Amino acid sequence: MDLKPQSDKSSTAYNSKEFINRVDELKRTHPRSLYPSEAWSLYRILPECKNVLDLGCGGGDMAEIVNVISKSTQYIGLDSNQNLIDIAKKSSFRGNPRFIAEDVFKYLEKKELFECVMGWAFLYAVLDPYKLLELMVKKASKYVLFDIRSAAMNEDVLDMSRSHVVYGENKGPLPIVSFRNFIDAIRGYEEQLEEVEMASYYFPFGPHVVIDKNIPEPAVISVVLKKSSTNSKTPKQAVKWHMNLPKEFWEELS
Ligand SMILES: C[S@@+](CC[C@H](N)C(=O)[O-])C[C@H]1O[C@@H](n2cnc3c(N)ncnc32)[C@H](O)[C@@H]1O
16 A cells, blocks of 8 residues: 655554554444444434534545445545545445545634534544534534543543554554543533433453553543534523443542
8 A cells, every 4th residue: 555654743643554554454334343332323313414524534434334324414534644535535435425634623623514523533532632522513513423531530631641542653642531521521512502412331442552550441431412403593491411421420420
């Protein structure tokens, strides 16, 4: 495979040939290969959306899965890695997907809205997950879907010296958010939301992850944010929260 050098220094691990080979190996193009955090929301939310923007789409396999789940949903995948986007564009995914090679923070500043904006294994692949979340909420007109790694601890771990991924010689970010801080961040968007759903479970990291042993075991939290409809004439109702969490997280909230 012809690999061009990438310019985004913040995600060098994700620009390495080892990561590209791993994406190639995984080939997750069938719904049976979805992780529980993904399947939990995709089957019910995608059919409600005319389009979906998938951030950090890698080699674009999710395009095929979206088409199987909901033929009427137009898929748009974005990734900063030009090599992966080239692979995606050459694949014969059904449903006429679009692929964009651009840095997410630049792209999300643009005006266009999408009914659904999602990012899988993506909020824990960038250095600033809170900024990313803010932009995702702004960019979605109906739903924001994502997973995040979180632990019952007082401070976020955003520092690559305490947790990171390694592909070949290269390191990349692996932020782990404090559950309390994460909930506070979501509360900050309540004005724009109708419902918040979270389901969380423990899922061990793979061999590419290096994590400080003093960090409590992080869980995966799968999140669905339903945005309030902007043309509703009725007064804003209280946000409905539905949470299925491990005991440690409930203790953080009490
Ligand atoms: C852990 S992978 C997840 C891939 C895919 N969503 C999945 O679930 O298998 C993270 C992806 O995010 C991309 N990425 C990392 N930083 C990015 C950025 N700043 N802008 C756009 N894409 C980025 C990487 O190139 C990589 O493909």
